[in-house]
Amino acid sequence: MSTQTLDAIPAEAKRVAVAVIAGLIAPILDTTIVTIGFDRLAAAMSASVDTIGWTNTGYLLALAVAVPLAGWSALRFGSRTVWRTGLAVFLLGSVLCASAWNIHALIVFRVLQGLGAGLLFPLMTSVLVAASGGRALGRLVAMVSVPTALGPILGPVVGGVILNWLDWRWLFLVNVPVCLIALALSGRIPDDRSQSRTPLDWVGLMLLAPGLVGVLLGLSNVHAGFVRADVLIPATIGLVLLAGFVVRGLHPRRPMLVDVRVLGRRAVASSSVALFFFGVASFGAMLALPLYLQQIRGESVLAAAFVLVPQGVGALASRTIGGHLTDAIGARRVAVAGFAVVAVATIPFALVDVDTPLWWLMAALFIRGLGLGVLLSPIMSASFVGLPSDMKHDASMVTRTFQQVGGSVGTAIVAVVLTAGTADAAGFRDAFWWTVVLTAAGALLALRMPGTSAPVPALQKID
Structure with a gap:
């Protein structure tokens, strides 16, 4: 250290x-x-x-x-x-x-x-x-x-x-x-503007922006089923455009909108994958939780919202601890532990029935929040380990995109499970089990993250 x-x-x-x-x-x-x-x-x-x-x-x-x-x-x-x-x-x-x-x-x-x-x-x-x-x-x-x-x-x-x-x-x-x-x-x-006047990569923009929109639009319609035109058509077009953007970016002839070669660095690639599963774990469950409280437990909108407060309190309580641990013992250990805590704390929701006391669910949400609270700091900071300063914007855009797509995937998976299952508590239990499994997968993949949080080299002084 x-x-x-x-x-x-x-x-x-x-x-x-x-x-x-x-x-x-x-x-x-x-x-x-x-x-x-x-x-x-x-x-x-x-x-x-x-x-x-x-x-x-x-x-x-x-x-x-x-x-x-x-x-x-x-x-x-x-x-x-x-x-x-x-x-x-x-x-x-x-x-x-x-x-x-x-x-x-x-x-x-x-x-x-x-x-x-x-x-x-x-x-x-x-x-x-x-x-x-x-x-x-x-x-x-x-x-x-x-x-x-x-x-x-x-x-x-x-x-x-x-x-x-x-x-x-x-x-x-x-x-x-x-x-x-x-x-x-x-x-x-x-104010870190560059002295060079890099022209906008219009071709890259025309590939990347509609590509992301197509994938996210398809995912937003998946709640009614996968085999639908409003899912398959935009998602397929989006994936083709994104594939074209990646292939074009592997051997660029001019400055690219986003340098996809940054994913060739282990720190950026592993952090991007971890952020994807962070999005799955956080947004997927946050679709199921309010619906479960209102549809199965009969809570009002306001009451259901306040039941979720302990998760926010837990995330806030562990935020500073996560940052200190990341700087002290490295990003990998903190991220794996955070994913593990979130997965374990989601299990009670896969086992509950209508008679389970709300205080028990709120306690599980508090622990779940503790895990979510420590996750972002190690994952996001790890993406900059050993990264030259001229790549920092590319790394930020890539990791942010992975997180956003992960949130959409998590929401879509939960929506599909709820729609395909029954309208009673069993359907929600299946959705929570999916969340547990995907969060555990995030813990395993976080093992690929850098073991240190070394400072970023060669950063230029800015005004």
């Missing part, structure tokens, strides 16, 4: 981390906060719940389109400028969503929100690497990943509280003060 690993977090890096946290809170909560209001929105907009679901699907698809642009934009215009642009676009989208006059307008404005959020997420880790010089990266990632871990957990809670006392428009207006604070702090984000 090197002495540099135990260095204190640089003061400037702490300032940057606070700015990053402020900028991520609203976009991350917004990925889940709207879901709990589907029934209310359907009534207000005179639309079906399936149509309302496109407010979330459109947001996630737009986010997928914007993610590939974030790295190139940061190099061309600087992370600070791109960060401010993402916040401004998300803020505008939030205000427009609150003023939407029908469901079609709301979907369009949610797409605008997704474009803004997609510019922010990939920059989270790369700006920390630039600000800290790779020192104490595990603890820094632990700081800024609090919104990322708690978003799927606290989003439904915040949405339930808002809808219990306020109009649905406040689901979006709540973002306004948060975004204004984030914009005020955005001057702390590094």
